[in-house]
Amino acid sequence: MSKSIRYVGLIPAAGAGTRVGPDIPKQFLRLGQRTILELAIAAMLADARINRVFVVVAASEDRWQSLDVDAERVEFLVVGGATRAQSVRNGLAAIRARMHDDDRVLVHDAARPCLGAAELARLIDQVGADDRGGLLAIPLTDTLKRSEDGRAVATVQRAGLWRAQTPQMFGFAALRAALAVEPLDGITDEASAIERQGSAPLLVLGSATNIKITTMRDLEHARAILRERELCDNALR
Secondary structure, eight states, X not given: OOOOOOEEEEEEOOOOOOTTSSSSOGGGSEETTEEHHHHHHHHHTTSTTEEEEEEEOOTTOOGGGXXXXXXXXXXXXXXXXXXXXXXXXXXXXXXXXXOOTTOEEEEOOTTOTTOOHHHHHHHHHHHTTOTTOEEEXXXXXXXXXXXXXXXXEEEEOOTTOEEEEEEEEEEHHHHHHHXXXXXXXXXXXXXXHHHHTXXXXXXXXXXXXXXXXXXXXXXXXXXXXXXXXXXXXXXXX
């Protein structure tokens, strides 16, 4: 009898980036009543196919202990590394005994609180059992310029260029193997680790609203997105 594939979320949240505002990691800043990290976790749990969400946090951080999450489906792993790639690798090692090689891991940014349920479902549906995995992304539409000393010196062809988003979904064994290869320098997301192994993940159309919080302007933009989404949800009830 064939074994059904399980889907789990993995959110690396050990970063200490504070560019958005006060001296606090941005994933713990609040957007309304909830933190950015709580919203990112909730977005992943919106699809019933996600069996569990693992959140990788730093040993030096304790703010996660006061977060309001579904304790039955969310587990914090205090194994954060110095970089995103190290945190993901450590997280995979921590759950190894509970995973099968073919189980799917969806890695999502802790600072992406506006992931929509439709985009998450589309990623799972379209990638399915594809051994090469896949990721949410959106094609570039702006004209791109290469600069020197603050001046445009060339126009870069945008055909075939996409902006990577998360979640990014891969088989457990494949992702673990890709992140076991040193060095991890240059691995900016999970897809880049898989690509380094010679594989080509599927690009699944994401959404412009699935923004990553990097600056204060992003924070305001996220508030507007979530406010509009709440108004639409209330109108449909």
